[in-house]
Amino acid sequence: MRPSRPALTLRAIGIALLVAWSLGPVLVGVMTSLETQKEAQQVPARWVPSDPNTEYYAALLGGEQTSGRSSDAASDASEFPRAFVNTVLLTVASTVVVLLIAVLAGYGFSRLRFTGSRPLFWLVLATMIIPVFTLVVALYRLLAEFDLIDSFLGLVLVFVATTSPLAIWLFYNYTRELPPEPEESALIDGCTRFQAFRKVVLPQMTSGIAALTAIVMLAVWGQFLIPLLLSSSVETKPVTVVITEFIGKYTTNYPLLTAAGILAMIPPAIVALVLNRHIRGMLSAGG
Amino acid sequence: MASGIEIESLRKEFAGDVVAVDDLSLEVAEGEFMVLVGPSGCGKSTTLRMVAGLEEATAGTIRIGGRDVTALPPRKRDIAMVFQSYALYAHMSVRDNIGFGLKMAGVPKPQIADKVAEAAEILGMTDLLDRKPRQLSGGQRQRVAMGRAIVREPAAFLMDEPLSNLDAKLRVEMRGEITSLQRRIGTPTLYVTHDQTEAMTMGDRVAILRDGVLEQLGTPAELYDRPGNMFVASFIGSPAMNLIEARCEAVNGRPRLRIGDSVLNVPDAVARRCGSLPEYTGRDLCVGIRPEDFVSTAGAEQPETIEIAVTRAESLGSELFVYFQTVGTQASPGIVGDELGEATETPALARESLTARLERGTIVEPGARARLLVDTERLYFFDLETGAALT
Numbered sequence: 227m228r229p230s231r232p233a234l235t236l237r238a239i240g241i242a243l244l245v246a247w248s249l250g251p252v253l254v255g256v257m258t259s260l261e262t263q264k265e266a267q268q269v270p271a272r273w274v275p276s277d278p279n280t281e282y283y284a285a286l287l288g289g290e291q292t293s294g295r296s297s298d299a300a301s302d303a304s305e306f307p308r309a310f311v312n313t314v315l316l317t318v319a320s321t322v323v324v325l326l327i328a329v330l331a332g333y334g335f336s337r338l339r340f341t342g343s344r345p346l347f348w349l350v351l352a353t354m355i356i357p358v359f360t361l362v363v364a365l366y367r368l369l370a371e372f373d374l375i376d377s378f379l380g381l382v383l384v385f386v387a388t389t390s391p392l393a394i395w396l397f398y399n400y401t402r403e404l405p406p407e408p409e410e411s412a413l414i415d416g417c418t419r420f421q422a423f424r425k426v427v428l429p430q431m432t433s434g435i436a437a438l439t440a441i442v443m444l445a446v447w448g449q450f451l452i453p454l455l456l457s458s459s460v461e462t463k464p465v466t467v468v469i470t471e472f473i474g475k476y477t478t479n480y481p482l483l484t485a486a487g488i489l490a491m492i493p494p495a496i497v498a499l500v501l502n503r504h505i506r507g508m509l510s511a512g513g
Numbered sequence: 514m515a516s517g518i519e520i521e522s523l524r525k526e527f528a529g530d531v532v533a534v535d536d537l538s539l540e541v542a543e544g545e546f547m548v549l550v551g552p553s554g555c556g557k558s559t560t561l562r563m564v565a566g567l568e569e570a571t572a573g574t575i576r577i578g579g580r581d582v583t584a585l586p587p588r589k590r591d592i593a594m595v596f597q598s599y600a601l602y603a604h605m606s607v608r609d610n611i612g613f614g615l616k617m618a619g620v621p622k623p624q625i626a627d628k629v630a631e632a633a634e635i636l637g638m639t640d641l642l643d644r645k646p647r648q649l650s651g652g653q654r655q656r657v658a659m660g661r662a663i664v665r666e667p668a669a670f671l672m673d674e675p676l677s678n679l680d681a682k683l684r685v686e687m688r689g690e691i692t693s694l695q696r697r698i699g700t701p702t703l704y705v706t707h708d709q710t711e712a713m714t715m716g717d718r719v720a721i722l723r724d725g726v727l728e729q730l731g732t733p734a735e736l737y738d739r740p741g742n743m744f745v746a747s748f749i750g751s752p753a754m755n756l757i758e759a760r761c762e763a764v765n766g767r768p769r770l771r772i773g774d775s776v777l778n779v780p781d782a783v784a785r786r787c788g789s790l791p792e793y794t795g796r797d798l799c800v801g802i803r804p805e806d807f808v809s810t811a812g813a814e815q816p817e818t819i820e821i822a823v824t825r826a827e828s829l830g831s832e833l834f835v836y837f838q839t840v841g842t843q844a845s846p847g848i849v850g851d852e853l854g855e856a857t858e859t860p861a862l863a864r865e866s867l868t869a870r871l872e873r874g875t876i877v878e879p880g881a882r883a884r885l886l887v888d889t890e891r892l893y894f895f896d897l898e899t900g901a902a903l904t
Contacts, residue, residue, distance in 0.1 A: 286665070378732075407599075408600045410565075410594075411596060412613070413566075413586070413588060413612050414566075414567075414592060414594050415588070416614055416617030417617055429602075429604040493774070
């Protein structure tokens with residue numbers, strides 16, 4: 227049955243409100259990033275810049291020293307490009323490792339029968355119940371023990387540990403919904419279990435892997451608390467941490483802060499847009 | 514000569530003490546096409562999967578081509594399997610799908626190409642070799658699955674309801690194609706289906722399973738003419754055999770049956786064939802009458818007729834199906850063959866529908882009474898308690 231006109235109107239209004247709720251702050255951020263610091267501090271606030279300029283974007287991308295400028299106290303864009311690269315490296319490395327673990331474990335838990343499979347699976351899932359924030363002190367000590375504080379490896383290890391359980395669970399559900407017959411057929415056609423996985427099952431999983439890539443990338447890209455605690459040098463600090471440093475004790479350069487935020491948002495937005503279809507498929511699997 | 518597939522005392526238990534297959538023994542001879550048939554959950558697919566090595570047997574032995582394969586992984590059993598969903602490799606072309614097994618076996622590329630071309634020729638799909646499975650129709654996918662099976666020249670074919678996903682017309686067509694292909698190649702085949710028509714039309718022999726137990730094994734004609742029990746009697750034949758509760762009486766030493774108000778004399782030949790019938794004199798038993806063994810008498814009272822109350826009539830053009838109750842019995846006397854040993858309580862719907870297949874043009878009005886002549890030479894008798902056929 228087609229929904230009635232009032233129902234459609236209500237739905238459209240609901241969607242519009244949701245979009246406004248989600249994109250409103252982004253829009254305000256874009257507007258602010260195109261203003262001058264002076265304009266941004268005006269009371270009452272101006273929502274539309276009188277003379278839009280991309281000065282701060284250029285400064286961020288060019289890694290300019292901005293803190294020397296009279297109006298830009300306590301903010302320095304020079305670390306931004308390096309932080310951006312750090313975030314990209316951390317995200318790519320963590321995503322690759324999480325994918326390797328989640329694809330193999332999700333497949334294993336859903337398709338292979340081995341002793342202790344169930345308890346192990348529940349144990350992995352149980353780790354999701356514990357908020358990582360309750361473990362940061364222990365994590366810090368552990369990483370310090372192995373001399374991994376302020377290192378890429380340390381951050382990647384923590385990201386992998388915190389993201390893998392969810393990824394495994396998502397991929398487990400996804401694999402359970404894949405038809406097992408092609409794999410069984412491959413086993414009969416002469417494949418070992420691993421050959422069947424590599425030659426037949428893995429190609430079946432491309433959509434799921436794409437979705438998981440996006441989900442893990444988005445999760446790692448936005449990590450803030452862990453790198454705030456575990457990274458201190460410009461060599462490892464990701465963009466999320468560097469942006470917060472634009473907030474000064476006495477003044478805050480709002481246009482610079484929002485420009486950095488908008489720039490940091492672009493890669494995950496692209497990933498989400500490109501892989502949107504796959505993400506929806508994975509999140510609805512097993513539902 | 515080594516047998517194709519031998520199954521000996523096969524048993525499968527799942528977690529929670531569920532016995533899916535119980536002490537099953539079968540032998541598919543060289544070149545034979547055997548059909549495993551039964552209702553859902555009867556253990557037929559589990560049996561096939563154990564033969565394929567996809568499911569581990571709890572007990573028993575499986576031999577293929579005379580070789581004990583019970584403990585071997587699927588790839589070492591020298592079998593090919595066609596699945597209900599075809600199980601094609603979606604990312605490969607038809608050519609690669611068909612040649613995959615050969616590639617895994619290390620067959621040189623030129624030889625693979627030749628064999629794939631030959632299989633494609635046999636199946637009439639040479640033009641489709643470069644397509645991906647998603648670009649094929651259901652019937653074409655079915656053919657690819659067949660091609661993948663035949664190209665390897667295995668010791669046995671296993672087929673798990675390969676026609677279930679096809680529409681009715683294509684199913685009939687493919688039925689013929691599969692059997693003629695199998696006869697040409699001569700590879701022993703174990704074919705699983707829930708469809709008794711498929712079983713009867715395709716199998717050299719048919720094994721009927723129920724609750725993991727082999728009920729009867731025989732040629733389609735044997736199963737139709739001499740069902741071993743009520744379950745087989747009601748499972749084989751479409752529409753199913755009518756199973757009616759009747760009282761066995763004797764007049765001058767000659768047995769006769771009372772079904773409600775109607776009486777049927779048992780012909781001497783039938784009484785001789787069924788020697789234990791006199792033991793049932795004065796007792797109730799189950800009489801089986803196939804729908805095709807009724808003839809309309811246009812209401813005239815004759816010997817060997819039963820009076821019926823018509824509930825529904827369906828014309829198929831070529832014939833007429835009449836659903837009825839016998840007159841003079843309580844509610845309705847039908848027995849469902851699936852309920853051996855508990856024949857007294859049957860669902861109302863099952864009891865109501867006795868069926869007759871009559872010639873086209875027969876005039877039968879729903880709600881009216883009519884008389885049907887019974888071909889008493891073709892009566893079947895079963896024990897009400899055990900369900901076993903009387904011999």
